[in-house]
Amino acid sequence: MLEEQVTRFIGEPITVEHDNPPYRQKVPTCPDRFIWAEERFAIRANTKEWQDFQRRGKMKRNMQPQHARRAAQTGSWGVGKFYFRVETTDSRVFDLCYDRSPKNADDRLGQWFLYREWVDEL
Secondary structure (H helix, E strand, C coil), X not given: CXXXXXXXXXXXXXXXXXXXXXXXXXCCCCCXXXXXXXXXXXXXXXXXXXXXXXXXXXXXXXCCHHHHHHHHHHCECCECEEEEEEEXXXXXXXXXXXXXXXXXXXXXXXXXXXXXXXXECC
């Protein structure tokens, strides 16, 4: 049970693999596998999904209020994170994050991160 567990922050980039890639790359679906530290993890179950479209920093100030309200619900270009809580085939539980903000003009797709791992309390 997750209530009896704590999280270990990881925050490292990962590579994800989809058997059926999402229709839109900036609106991802849960991957089927991910590679972290040269180890491949197969996902047994996607147990939870959520999004965060909150604008932060200078992005928060560059939009009119009526547009900002809608963007907070549906996202806007380059703003937003998608989270997936997954259980791997070796029974580990991780939160994966897709941050759709572009790194630079040449890399506009965003990046996947291994956000944290749920571990038994010590």
